[in-house]
Amino acid sequence: MTSQINYELKKFLQKEEVNRSEVYVEELINAVAAGPDREAALGNPDLWLTLIGERISPEFKRFLSNALVTAQNNNYGLKEIKDPDCHNKRLIDLQNYLKKVQLTGFIIPLSDEYQSEYVAKHSQRLAWLTGFTGSAGTALVLRNKAAIFVDGRYTIQARNEVNTNLYEIIHLSEISPSSWIKKMMKEKEVLGYDPWLHTVQNIARLKKVCDTANIKFRATKFNPVDKIWKDQPQQPITPIIHLAKNLTGLTSQEKRKKISEILKRKKIEVFVMTSPDSIAWLANIRGADVPYTPFSLGYAIFYNDCSLDIFNDPRKFTDKVLSKMGSDLNIFPHQNFLPTLSKLGDKKINIGIDYNSTSQIIYETLRRAGSKLSHIDDPCQLEKATKTKVELEGMRKAHIRDGIALAKFLFWIDKYSKSGNLTELNVADKLEGFRREGDKIQGLSFPTISGSGSNGAIVHYRVSEKSSKKLQQNSLYLVDSGAQYIDGTTDVTRTLAIGTTSLEMKKNFTRVLKGHIALAKVIFPEGTSGSQLDVLARSSLWERGLDYDHGTGHGVGSYLSVHEGPQRISKAPNNVELKPGMVISNEPGYYKAGKYGIRIENLVAVRKATSSLTGLKSDLNNFLCFETLTLAPIDRSLILKSLLNREDIQWLNNYHKTVRHTLQPLVGKELKEWLQKATENI
């Protein structure tokens, strides 16, 4: 901050009687700037101003917003790197540091302290060090050698982004980090890791490897990357909001009572909460610290007397929010967390943690304090997955808003795609624009996958200015996108014909559709898991020797993560029962590498098989079914009717009728007419 700006800030603070120091405000602005970039940010972009004062003047607001924009110009060495040799320098710096602290090697995972799907800029150590920006990967840096391990989705991207003179790019399924460690490190050498960034399970596995190879495996006190990343951003600050019962269906107190009962049955007195989504759900709060997902990064300790201690940055909470949250929720700063755990150990009470999601340092702190520790599955996960009636109603409403945006978009693309001038990127932006016109929108729920022709065949394709190409004529265009609404989260994929498409494309599209329909209309007994149903989505492809190499369905949160557990639909065995209230995606696909991709995705809710849902004469007791939530026409021009059977056709026409009847009354005349045609019976 220049002295001129600082002077102005001081004046504003005095004039408006805001009881904050200039340093406080300055730090806050920097921490807000370290939050997600605008396209990935959630919620009202100006809400952070309430963290300074609830009643400040428009002039002061304008001043603060300008200061934020300036702060946001900092890219922290994460983007638009001017010096192409920077990754070389960073690697050398790290290796020198390792020497200094007597480590032979160090592991740099992609994850943060919360094992999140998306991490804040502060935690983007892997990207900063290596240049790799994919969503899964691990680097291993030794004193004179370095490698990055990625899975099949990311080998090409890694090769494009990472300097292969510095890092060997290794396909995870060919050589595992474990076997690389064993091969490259000698006996008695020391491998370091940051105990905040690895789960208990993960460390147990790696320790075994090091033990058998007689390599020392050591937790570091500081992360070496943080030591050399001079302009590393702060941990982000974004305002926390509270969700009232009319959005959640259950108050935090009611939820805590449920969880307390579960813990009591397991004779657990304290559960240490390390998953931001569980805390968000249990406390009925949301934040915006990471991209696309309304998490506020922090930990919590739940006591089975129903009280909840949250460890997070107190600056994120306004008095107004605190008063809504209720008095039995206590906020403590991050730095109190480990000391509190240590004190818990003294009390000789039964403490539960989930080894699959808890950082090693938390486990280690509790263990050293002498706690009676045991692993339990995070009890919030299953409770959170089974949505309340109010949440389901919110989901339905969010899908109507999303449906309007999708209808506008599909109509628009139908009109303009023949021009040949649309690009993957501007189509994605257009869709985002239509969504942002709607009510209650908070932002996107993940980066839009907008793939034309061969890009559609890349399952995790993320369009960028560099990769974006024009929509290929006479091919397929695949768009997988979603939004976060205050009352629900959406995720939908449509595959569209651009120009004239081949018979093969239509056949394969219809096979994918048959799989989608078979799953959408299945009725199944209570106790059934997602793995039991997976084949329904695949057998129409298998019939012709085709398949897709991803799961069929993932859980979806209620204004929470677009990917959540514990239920899923996939080939891999999974014992989690599908229960009424769970929301899950139905997304079979087919991908012809280098040619085109097909995926048809709707979200569905698990419901009791009542006559109103099944269309049968009576309710089916002890049976469940899916209610499709997503409302968007499926491209009829790609359907080969001869491949569908009577029930398939009936489902499709019914679905389109629902789309039409729901959306038509909410849109203008031109779109109404387009919807009429797009949803006609086949």
Next chain:
Amino acid sequence: MTSQINYELKKFLQKEEVNRSEVYVEELINAVAAGPDREAALGNPDLWLTLIGERISPEFKRFLSNALVTAQNNNYGLKEIKDPDCHNKRLIDLQNYLKKVQLTGFIIPLSDEYQSEYVAKHSQRLAWLTGFTGSAGTALVLRNKAAIFVDGRYTIQARNEVNTNLYEIIHLSEISPSSWIKKMMKEKEVLGYDPWLHTVQNIARLKKVCDTANIKFRATKFNPVDKIWKDQPQQPITPIIHLAKNLTGLTSQEKRKKISEILKRKKIEVFVMTSPDSIAWLANIRGADVPYTPFSLGYAIFYNDCSLDIFNDPRKFTDKVLSKMGSDLNIFPHQNFLPTLSKLGDKKINIGIDYNSTSQIIYETLRRAGSKLSHIDDPCQLEKATKTKVELEGMRKAHIRDGIALAKFLFWIDKYSKSGNLTELNVADKLEGFRREGDKIQGLSFPTISGSGSNGAIVHYRVSEKSSKKLQQNSLYLVDSGAQYIDGTTDVTRTLAIGTTSLEMKKNFTRVLKGHIALAKVIFPEGTSGSQLDVLARSSLWERGLDYDHGTGHGVGSYLSVHEGPQRISKAPNNVELKPGMVISNEPGYYKAGKYGIRIENLVAVRKATSSLTGLKSDLNNFLCFETLTLAPIDRSLILKSLLNREDIQWLNNYHKTVRHTLQPLVGKELKEWLQKATENI
């Protein structure tokens, strides 16, 4: 044996120059008589005579056969009990014996030393003691209390067979033996068990229960029931036969080489074989010691130099059979088994056993000897499950013979069922008779399930003289049966309309048929397990809120057990891949308690999805499909065509065409005409 008979025997032995003592022959006759009863026995019933001499006169044969019949009149206290109070006396005898040997209680499982599905008379301790003849159950006898634990299939049967003044009948899912032990026994009391009759896993579980309740858990040296069962039959002797390569496709040596390689990869030097089916498969031998399944009861030790030591009764092997078996297979008497295990322990080699199928005493003997023991899945199980080309060819031929018998039977029942005079039992006998007319028949593969009306709804119904009822008119008749042929094993279920059937019956029959067809025609990628496919057989029932409470498919042996693993098709997660050559049943059903039962079962073989099997233009690489082996018309009068889709109808008509084209050339004119009608297109 009377002195007169003994005198005659002596004369025969002298005259025919048979080098056997009278005592030897007499004991042999008693041991042969202790084999399965005629209806459950396998193979040539006169083959045992070769155990006395290969070339004896017809007169001596007649003499011996008569002696056997006399010996077989002994029922060992297992049947036709004259004294209704006998079970009371037996229980008191046992309780007195327990006192004598200072046990507070004793467990009597149904199983034998080999964990077989069917046990020899010698091992029917549970039936002898309690009167219970079901196929699953456990008794627990304390000094002043006794209970028998059965699952839902057997609660009614147990109540009918067992004196409830002596034994409490307990439903397994309500009270487990473990919780009963904890409740009924006091601290420091002593619970005994026979370490031959329980697996390592089973004992580990029970030991835990006893440990927590501070109850002593003690292996007995002798089985107390054997001590009080005065006329307990001997262990059975039945002749062993050798199967040549033209029946198995692989010599024993070739199989042993494969298994040796598997063990070497796991660094196992010796595998202790405790499953009679694995030994039968590996040595290419069969016996007939137990009902319905061609096992010879014994153990074996396999060394990874490919040699195999078999521990069995040497009297079962004729010189001719031994010479065919080859020189690297050695036969030792049973009593050498434990001493040999003890000696193995000295050698400090890696020994593998399968904890799921090995008796506790074997584990304990090895452990005490200081062996380096580890659990491995019995490697023969998977190899045995994937049939050779020759075995598959045998299976096909066996199913043609079985198909002829089934066609004769279905034609016969079509003709006579309207009379109203047929009973479940004489219908089952008639079917057995048609089967026994065929070539290469060895016997039945399990007791025929022949259930009319409400009896058809009892999934494990076993018809007896007592339960047999007349075929109910205007209802359904369900018959589940199978045979053992020297070249294959069959298992088939058909459900038939007797008189006029209701619309509901037809609807449900057609739904079961749709499930059967969906599974029969599925094409699936390599790596798929049976659990992944299970839903295909159920979803047409689920659509109307119906289901069946049993698995969809079990593995079937090649002239071995009609139920074999490791593959299966069921709701329960199971990671075993379906591999080319596996044979498995496809048997969805529906049961309306007290009314009727429906099941349609064919055996199928897993095959590569070649164009000749799929009917597609080209082979599907890396994909598999099922080839249906069973050849028998499905009752067309029960099918509602309107519920079938085009592909269903196509499958059915194709299947019936195959049945017709295969069987018609092999049967007489009248049956040919009936087949023509029974397999007409729908």
